[in-house]
Amino acid sequence: MSEKIGIIDLGSNTFHILVIEKTEEGQFQTIFKQRDFVALGEGGLGRITDAAFQRGIDTIGKYIEILDQLRIENRIATGTAAIRSASNGELFKETVGNQFDLDIEIISGQREASLIYEGVNLVMPASSGNFLIMDIGGGSVEFILRQDNKMVYSESFNIGIAHIYSKFVKNDPLTQNEISEIYQFLDSELKNLFEVLSNRKINALVGCSGSFEIIEEMIFGTVNNSKLLRKITFDQFEKIYSQVIELSYEERIKLPGLPIERAKLAVVAFVLIKYVLNKLDSCDILISSYALKEGLAIEHFKKIQ
Numbered sequence: 001m002s003e004k005i006g007i008i009d010l011g012s013n014t015f016h017i018l019v020i021e022k023t024e025e026g027q028f029q030t031i032f033k034q035r036d037f038v039a040l041g042e043g044g045l046g047r048i049t050d051a052a053f054q055r056g057i058d059t060i061g062k063y064i065e066i067l068d069q070l071r072i073e074n075r076i077a078t079g080t081a082a083i084r085s086a087s088n089g090e091l092f093k094e095t096v097g098n099q100f101d102l103d104i105e106i107i108s109g110q111r112e113a114s115l116i117y118e119g120v121n122l123v124m125p126a127s128s129g130n131f132l133i134m135d136i137g138g139g140s141v142e143f144i145l146r147q148d149n150k151m152v153y154s155e156s157f158n159i160g161i162a163h164i165y166s167k168f169v170k171n172d173p174l175t176q177n178e179i180s181e182i183y184q185f186l187d188s189e190l191k192n193l194f195e196v197l198s199n200r201k202i203n204a205l206v207g208c209s210g211s212f213e214i215i216e217e218m219i220f221g222t223v224n225n226s227k228l229l230r231k232i233t234f235d236q237f238e239k240i241y242s243q244v245i246e247l248s249y250e251e252r253i254k255l256p257g258l259p260i261e262r263a264k265l266a267v268v269a270f271v272l273i274k275y276v277l278n279k280l281d282s283c284d285i286l287i288s289s290y291a292l293k294e295g296l297a298i299e300h301f302k303k304i305q
Contacts, residue, residue: 017032119293121146230289244258
């Protein structure tokens with residue numbers, strides 16, 4: 001007998017709904033998925049603005065209607081950086097609970113990283129070596145080190161692209177001076193990460209979630225949902241990086257594969273990825289279709305076994 005679950009992931013920029021079925025063979029089959037750009041953290045991580053608060057409530061309302069139509073009783077909702085860091089994050093959680101009878105688990109950065117690992121690990125082949133998993137969000141970025149098929153390090157950093165954008169980006173296109181300032185900021189914030197990675201050869205950077213999906217769409221024209229792990233060479237990334245970084249917002253929104261709602265913050269995501277790749281001696285990228293939501297699914301199905 002198959003089992004179904006609805007997962008709602010409330011990110012700082014994007015909300016996601018994923019409905020999956022676990023088959024008798026133990027495989028995951030996607031029944032429905034959708035992403036909506038909500039920009040919950042648009043006013044910074046200190047407080048959810050009134051407009052963002054209402055957008056979040058409205059989007060969750062749409063998701064509840066979808067779950068009702070699909071008759072999905074098992075429902076999980078998680079909130080990440082924008083909700084856990086906001087002074088009115090608990091109010092948002094309470095409002096959702098009262099209106100929709102949906103309990104949002106506001107997860108810590110460390111738990112977020114662990115769930116991301118579980119999701120990514122499901123599509124990673126068994127292999128020796130070191131792989132650095134990176135999940136870019138609007139409020140935070142998670143890094144997980146997978147060494148010889150085991151998680152040996154994980155940490156969440158408050159360097160999300162919405163945060164970096166509001167702190168450093170004043171010009172359009174981005175200036176070289178702003179890129180240098182972002183690099184200096186990352187040198188300070190990620191010091192602990194690169195101390196852990198020192199003297200380790202990283203086989204590949206494993207990227208998941210929205211920013212890496214943009215890269216996939218821009219290079220291949222689409223996200224290949226049938227291929228759960230896809231390779232991007234450093235040279236392929238470098239080519240589109242050089243293109244994106246020199247364009248203004250109005251020029252970026254015309255690029256094939258770059259959604260309009262992501263065009264503003266994408267420039268910071270590309271700088272962040274380029275910074276990490278430089279630190280990793282220009283290794284290739286593996287893009288994982290699985291991340292936090294699939295990690296939640298794995299956790300749920302283990303509990304009910």
